[in-house]
């Protein structure tokens with residue numbers, strides 16, 4: 181089990197990683213998700229040993245490895261640029277770690293063969309890295325790391341150099357492969373779709389800080405900060421304050437105008453400001469007023485954006501704010517829902533929907 | 540990338556260097572070979588006729604010995620230059636960008652002064668009343684000046700000094716291209732610094748080393764200036780012999796025969812070097 185305790189890395193004045201604490205369980209597929217420059221790579225490099233921590237601890241099974249050099253850590257990395265050795269064949273690239281450890285010759289052969297089979301590259305042993313496609317290089321990099329059977333495999337945006345179709349396919353294979361080998365993966369990406377699809381748990385990073393850590397479902401459905409809510413998927417934000425709280429539900433007043441009911445209490449007293457978040461797919465448009473288990477506020481339809489499977493409706497509230505509503509096109513066609521630009525509709529959502537974030 | 544060019548355009552691009560090589564290499568070489576086959580005119584120049592006498596004379600143990608000695612000197616020079624140049628190039632390549640530029644500048648700086656002037660300056664450094672001896676005498680470390688000049692030691696110092704940039708630059712160029720993540724990958728896979736150097740850095744820099752060896756070995760083999768200025772009376776290399784044939788001995792055909800032997804010997808040597816040592820074996824590296 182890997183545990184980071186208040187891990188901090190500064191470059192001069194820049195705090196690249198700021199008191200990061202997290203636990204990664206054995207065999208877990210753990211994603212570090214965040215936008216460019218938020219410090220994801222730095223966290224990986226600290227774990228791998230390429231950077232020296234400024235402060236904090238890195239515990240592998242309770243032992244601090246922060247002062248071990250990279251070659252003494254039972255951790256392997258799949259580099260963003262793959263970093264395959266250009267003067268060695270695919271076979272020699274994969275065998276490198278085993279040869280360094282003085283593994284017996286026939287064992288090397290067996291394990292390299294297995295690793296090649298695992299990533300579906302059997303038959304390409306004699307090729308040099310520059311004779312491979314990007315996807316194949318990625319597989320070799322993966323095999324080169326996996327063949328050592330490390331405790332933890334670190335992957336730095338391994339799919340970002342591949343085009344989308346290949347990346348999607350490789351993503352599925354990667355998930356299956358991780359389950360098969362049972363090695364702990366720490367996977368860095370800025371691609372939320374990738375993180376949601378692959379991870380057992382996700383840590384969302386922003387400016388060197390972990391904003392939230394949880395399962396993909398928790399992160400998507402119950403964001404705890406504005407950054408997480410905004411970064412994952414799309415989100416409508418409403419500024420509001422708590423009007424009243426009971427132990428079963430609460431009332432919020434949005435933009436000092438609209439009162440809505442949320443079927444979930446908040447741990448805040450009346451009068452506190454909050455941020456209320458609703459996903460576009462939780463909203464629907466209607467000409468009818470909300471029913472008693474629903475909330476509704478009026479808005480004027482200003483634009484529609486066709487997306488194939490769904491259509492986005494952009495409505496302007498009376499205070500000038502824009503709210504995005506997403507409607508499944510297939511279901512809309514079945515129920516003959518058509519909306520006209522310039523008309524006013526009720527934006528309806530269930531009282532059980534929406535997240536209240538304290539500000 | 541080359542395949543994008545139609546054949547005729549490629550040939551066109553090769554024309555200027557081709558012409559250059561023809562007029563300043565092939566033609567002079569042809570003249571040298573022609574001279575080497577003519578009888579000697581004792582006033583300089585050649586007489587009409589045909590003879591192999593000059594080539595026969597080269598087989599004399601005296602000249603064979605000088606050839607061998609020259610090869611040895613060039614080889615030792617190359618080795619010491621390499622030993623000094625590699626760590627320098629390594630430090631340069633892995634320095635921060637600004638330091639890198641500064642070091643590069645320092646390596647190239649000596650080219651601003653004429654080679655002869657630099658060689659003569661060694662007289663002031665190594666001579667009996669030169670900088671080194673003066674300082675050591677003043678400090679009382681020695682009581683008589685050391686013999687630092689007019690011997691092979693001085694010749695080696697001059698050669699290594701003069702050749703250093705030609706070895707540093709190609710090695711630097713090779714190492715500078717190297718992605719640091721290759722080193723990190725090697726460490727990551729369990730190799731310590733020494734093994735990483737031997738298995739990754741060294742092979743990666745081999746094309747640069749190979750180029751450096753050629754750049755240093757060949758000019759050293761033919762050089763006659765350094766032994767002339769810094770060497771003793773007996774420290775004669777093949778370059779000195781050739782230059783003396785043309786200048787003092789007025790034996791152009793024999794000088795030409797020696798030159799032709801040197802040039803063709805070198806060609807054979809280089810071909811063998813590329814064939815058997817396979818310095819460019821990392822073809823794909825050179826292509827990157």
Ligand SMILES: Nc1ncnc2c1ncn2[C@@H]1O[C@H](COP(=O)(O)OP(=O)(O)OP(=O)(O)O)[C@@H](O)[C@H]1O
Nearest residue numbers: 191194196214215216217218219220221222223370
């Ligand atoms: N060697 C360094 N010297 C100074 N600052 C650095 C160094 N490496 C990284 N940083 C800074 O640390 C911060 C985090 O960098 P990091 O590479 O970890 O980001 P990242 O999340 O991996 O981004 P990306 O998605 O673009 O790869 C950045 O602001 C970066 O400028």
Ligand SMILES: [Mg+2]
Nearest residue numbers: 220221222336
């Ligand atoms: Mg990164």
